[in-house]
Amino acid sequence: MSGQRVNRRVVLKSRPVGVPQADHFEIVESQIPELASGEFLVRNDYLSVEPAMRGWVNAAANYSDAVGIGEVMRAFAAGEVVASRHESYAVGDKVMGMLGWQDYCVTNGDPVRRKVLEGDLPLTLSLGILGINGVTAYFALGEIGQPRAGETVVVSTAAGAVGSAVGQLAKLAGCRTVGIAGGADKVRLCLDEFGFDAAVDYKDPNFAQRLAEACPSGVDVYYDNTSGSISDAVLRHINKFARIVICGTASVQSWDPWPTGPRPERHLLNKSARMQGFLVWDYEHRYEEAVGQLAAWVRSGQLRYREEIVDGMERAPGSIAELYSGANIGKRLIRLETGR
């Protein structure tokens, strides 16, 4: 049955240095093989686009092996089981996981992260606020940031899929929240949609001054998704025992060669402060705990999110570069209409 379907796949054509562009990928078609025993077929309905994908294709050392040339692009996707010879997955099950930028995924289940059980909520949320973005916010803030009521939490990429969640979770924890975002539209979104107490535009020529004004009691927690000069400015305001959560380095175009910046050691020492790298994969065993809590907040209206859904696989190759251009607002997803 599945052998009759054509599978379009976005494969890596050449290895990028820095941010991957559309022409580092190509779309190829292939037949879907017959299912072996223990396999099932997922039809991807939504493909995810993450800033982290830059690292997944770069040759420089990272936390996982780079995607190989000619391989389908590693990506989260969500969809539905349309054929199964696997005892734990039935036709009609909704699943999400590392299913790749492609129409269909034949799998033994290993790349599936979870069945999506929140049938009352849109499937797209499993790739965003109830997926890697929300789960990242939940553990990065809760486990590394450890916010306490009354503290000031500063968030970079504050209008983004993770940053907007971090800000709202910090607010739920009783903190003063200060968002950093690029441009007036995103600053307004931080204030009006995501409830930040203050928001600062890093493109403002007086950014450092504005940041200082927004943090009259200093900074206790910094959710750092940018590195670079934005983070250097925040570091100058950290309080005693501050926690800096290193979650991304969006403002640094390349780590090869290794870029330089102001050394943090003396600041960390003087403030008994902590700078700690966060990878959501380290918390995989607690994924359902996070999703359950996040879903409850979504249902109660205490946790808001933005999505930016574009149609068609042909939008995938250029989508990582579009993320890094800073133009998008909300979680970027690609909707496929395969086989419907």
Next chain:
Amino acid sequence: MSGQRVNRRVVLKSRPVGVPQADHFEIVESQIPELASGEFLVRNDYLSVEPAMRGWVNAAANYSDAVGIGEVMRAFAAGEVVASRHESYAVGDKVMGMLGWQDYCVTNGDPVRRKVLEGDLPLTLSLGILGINGVTAYFALGEIGQPRAGETVVVSTAAGAVGSAVGQLAKLAGCRTVGIAGGADKVRLCLDEFGFDAAVDYKDPNFAQRLAEACPSGVDVYYDNTSGSISDAVLRHINKFARIVICGTASVQSWDPWPTGPRPERHLLNKSARMQGFLVWDYEHRYEEAVGQLAAWVRSGQLRYREEIVDGMERAPGSIAELYSGANIGKRLIRLETGR
């Protein structure tokens, strides 16, 4: 009675930028005032010299206010109560604390850190292995480094008063210990006296290569007392979940202007690693716990130390610069023969 004694005091004459030199200080004499009720008089027998004193006199932001011009140099010292109108301190009590670079200290007790109760051990130890150096090693390694048996612990300034203790405590915790020190003599001291499994000379033109060879399983804990290029080399070898304890920045001459170096963010992120500043003052409430454990290890011969005692207050003004020249081996102390 105390009014008859002359007190020589080392006072700060001008504000240094970077490492204070002998001519930033001058020795002045004054009469000792009569004791008021609630005061007592300590005769300092030993003055301490710490790398941290650089920060105590610099104008740049630090964890404590800078010593004022004309004020006695802030310093640890140990000595004996020779007169008392304080109900908790009797003549003959041995005390240590922030008693300053001077012959005598009239005090209400606030600068005293503790009575020295280890009468079976030399008083000098209260300023070194049973003082700020040993206590720093104990909490920096135990609380921030959190070494586990079988892990690799790398120590900079490994032949120094704190580093040598860190290495030995890590060894007691079952770790592989790798010391970094300057010059063949200190490397030998690390191996022969302080039991490091390997020791590397940072002055070796092939330092980076030697360091890599000494850490075949990577680095789990790095006790960083230097910052700068030594630490940059270590950072390239950290393992998943590594802990970097920022305890000093001896290799950086000045933080004004703020020096640059390779950014650590991506390394910390890829390894879910932590870089944390450590100040021993944060653990003041647990000081006796540390001293008790350290004294037991000293008595059993499991914890060794080196002292370098020089005679006469006139040695004090130049002693911080001597520390930073890297020439000394062991805890630097100044012995006074006042009033004996």
